[in-house]
Amino acid sequence: MDERVEHVGALIEPKRIGRRLFLSVIGLGAVGVALGPGLLNIESKFLGVFSKKPGTGIASLVPGASQFRIYSVTNTIPFVANDAYRLRVGGLVHTQRTLSLQDLKNMPATLLTKDFQCVTGWRVPNVHWKGVMLRDLLDVVGVDQRAKAVEFASFDGTYTESLTLVEARRSDVIIAYEMLGAPVAPEHGGPVRLYVAPMYGYKSAKWLKSINLVKAAQPGFWEQNGYEVEGWIGRSNGRSDKPVD
Amino acid sequence: MDEAISQLTERAPAPRAVSLRRFDVTERVLHWVTALDVLTLIVTGAILYFPSFSVRVGQRLLIENIHTLSGILALVPLLVALWGRWGVMLRKDVMRLTRFDQREWRWFDRTRRMKLELGKFNPGQKLNAIFSISGLVVLLGTGLVLRFPNPFPVSIRQGVTFVHDWFAFLVALLVFGHIGFALFNPRALWSMLSGRIDRLWAERHAPAWVREYDLVEERSQQERSLH
Numbered sequence: 001m002d003e004r005v006e007h008v009g010a011l012i013e014p015k016r017i018g019r020r021l022f023l024s025v026i027g028l029g030a031v032g033v034a035l036g037p038g039l040l041n042i043e044s045k046f047l048g049v050f051s052k053k054p055g056t057g058i059a060s061l062v063p064g065a066s067q068f069r070i071y072s073v074t075n076t077i078p079f080v081a082n083d084a085y086r087l088r089v090g091g092l093v094h095t096q097r098t099l100s101l102q103d104l105k106n107m108p109a110t111l112l113t114k115d116f117q118c119v120t121g122w123r124v125p126n127v128h129w130k131g132v133m134l135r136d137l138l139d140v141v142g143v144d145q146r147a148k149a150v151e152f153a154s155f156d157g158t159y160t161e162s163l164t165l166v167e168a169r170r171s172d173v174i175i176a177y178e179m180l181g182a183p184v185a186p187e188h189g190g191p192v193r194l195y196v197a198p199m200y201g202y203k204s205a206k207w208l209k210s211i212n213l214v215k216a217a218q219p220g221f222w223e224q225n226g227y228e229v230e231g232w233i234g235r236s237n238g239r240s241d242k243p244v245d
Numbered sequence: 246m247d248e249a250i251s252q253l254t255e256r257a258p259a260p261r262a263v264s265l266r267r268f269d270v271t272e273r274v275l276h277w278v279t280a281l282d283v284l285t286l287i288v289t290g291a292i293l294y295f296p297s298f299s300v301r302v303g304q305r306l307l308i309e310n311i312h313t314l315s316g317i318l319a320l321v322p323l324l325v326a327l328w329g330r331w332g333v334m335l336r337k338d339v340m341r342l343t344r345f346d347q348r349e350w351r352w353f354d355r356t357r358r359m360k361l362e363l364g365k366f367n368p369g370q371k372l373n374a375i376f377s378i379s380g381l382v383v384l385l386g387t388g389l390v391l392r393f394p395n396p397f398p399v400s401i402r403q404g405v406t407f408v409h410d411w412f413a414f415l416v417a418l419l420v421f422g423h424i425g426f427a428l429f430n431p432r433a434l435w436s437m438l439s440g441r442i443d444r445l446w447a448e449r450h451a452p453a454w455v456r457e458y459d460l461v462e463e464r465s466q467q468e469r470s471l472h
Contacts, residue, residue: 018343018375025379029387029408036407070296075306077299119399120406187300226395226402238400 036121068116068124070187073221077186078156078207085191087175091151091213094142101177101191107132107140110174112197115244117233119200123241129195130178135169137211149217152194155209162217162229163196163203172197172245175208197244199231264441265458267365269334275326276437282322283381285315287417294410309392316388319381341365342374365454373419380416384409 032039070077082101090096112129134150143165150168152161167173176195177184184190189206196203202222223229228236234243268276289312292298293305302308326332327339341364351357352368366374387409394402427434433450436442447455 014344014346016343017345018339021372021375022379022382025376026383029383029412032408032411033387033401033404036404039407068296069294070299072305076303077305119403121403187296226399238398239403 067122068188069118069122072156072206074156074158078154079186080155080191080207082183082191087192087208088210089137089141089212090210092144092147092215093213094144097141099137104132104175104177104192107136110171112172112174112195114172114197116201116204117241117244119202119227119231119237119239127179128181129174129176131174131176131192131195133171134173134175134194134211135171137175138168138213141213143213146215147213149214151212151214151217152205152208152220153210153212154189154205154207156207159205159207159221160218161194161203161205161220164217165213167196170198196231198233200227200233200237200239202227203231261444261459262462264443265447265455266440267436267442267447268440270440271326271331272335272338273437273440275322275335278322279319282315282319283420286312286319287420289315290413290417294413313388313392316385319385320378323378338365342371345371362453363451364457365451367450373423377416377419377423380412380419383412384416387412 072078085101087099087104088096089099109130110133113126114129116124116127138150148165150163150165152163154160163173173194173196175192177190177192179185179188179190179193179195184193189204189208192208194203194205194208202220205220217229219229230236232243233239234241289308292302292308293312299305326335345368348361349363349368349371352361352363387405390397390402390405391409397405427437432442432446444455447458
């Protein structure tokens with residue numbers, strides 16, 4: 001059977017553009033993969049001009065930049081009521097403690113306004129954070145001399161993270177109970193999450209359940225899946241983002 | 246033989262059908278199966294992407310699995326339909342869709358559009374078909390990297406995230422545009438269910454196709470009467 005299209009009428013000498021366009025689109029995809037991380041930075045900066053609050057305005061209408069994406073490594077977004085929330089601080093400490101949300105709020109509060117940078121490229125500018133400095137909490141429990149690192153576990157039951165003790169004592173590392181000017185929402189890791197300002201978002205464990213002082217930390221969830229333990233923004237994971245400081 | 250020829254010459258012109266066969270069963274089944282799959286991809290993709298949806302729906306692993314499976318299956322019906330004897334009309338239509346006459350570019354200029362005598366598909370439909378399929382291929386490739394990221398370095402994962410997001414956004418726009426045009430052209434939409442389109446519509450939208458169609462019909466009728 002002859003399958004050639006017979007162009008009767010006006011359409012003569014048709015050009016075969018299908019293959020060319022198809023390959024162009026595939027090529028565009030490949031170029032996008034290569035340049036994507038850089039393009040996303042430019043996009044973030046450009047769209048940042050149009051939106052005052054994170055995730056609003058024009059930035060929320062197109063993919064990519066300037067809005068939070070909700071990642072979780074488990075099936076559901078875990079939920080714990082404010083009243084039922086407890087944070088256990090233990091391991092190599094002088095006095096193990098279990099704190100309620102109110103206990104945390106009774107401690108001296110730290111306010112930060114800093115960007116949130118994800119290792120996949122998106123960045124939310126000027127996020128308001130409120131919480132307790134991790135080092136204040138460490139002073140409350142008293143760190144044993146043998147301790148060199150801090151492990152964090154999430155009440156999603158799966159997610160883990162860690163910092164060295166030196167990193168944990170930075171003034172821009174907080175146990176946050178407010179974010180974006182409101183209590184930390186469940187999807188953002190509420191009621192209490194970690195915020196490690198100078199590192200990529202995967203270091204800022206959500207749904208914080210426990211803090212454990214140890215001699216040497218186990219690699220966290222994403223670090224067992226390819227990301228660097230020392231997740232400094234702009235200096236790790238092959239990226240060159242502007243540091244958050 | 247002589248008798249047959251004289252029969253042919255004496256015969257009045259064949260009565261023209263009031264409707265034309267626009268899509269065969271293979272094409273219609275392919276269309277609706279793929280439509281269902283792509284809509285599933287858009288809905289599950291939106292749930293995974295937009296925080297407000299993710300929070301409301303939950304069930305992230307289930308949604309992820311549905312999305313991945315639909316993605317892997319998206320182009321399978323097309324390949325199966327192209328493969329066998331059932332794909333004769335589809336293969337012919339693919340050739341129509343992937344070929345452009347130079348003058349067809351004028352179609353995009355609304356003031357010069359009327360002077361064109363178009364074939365079965367207009368240039369917009371051709372571009373939509375080509376871009377949708379190639380976009381789906383890019384989404385499939387990047388999607389597989391996103392779902393199984395471990396062999397890939399972080400920089401590739403980042404680029405792939407960027408491309409998957411933007412291509413999803415653009416292909417979804419194509420799909421919504423396609424649905425919009427269909428809803429504004431109910432007779433064309435109906436032809437994707439019934440397979441046939443009325444002659445008046447075809448004369449208006451695809452005059453060159455109608456002439457080609459009549460010629461082919463006439464020829465097959467001649468062949469039939471010769472036997």
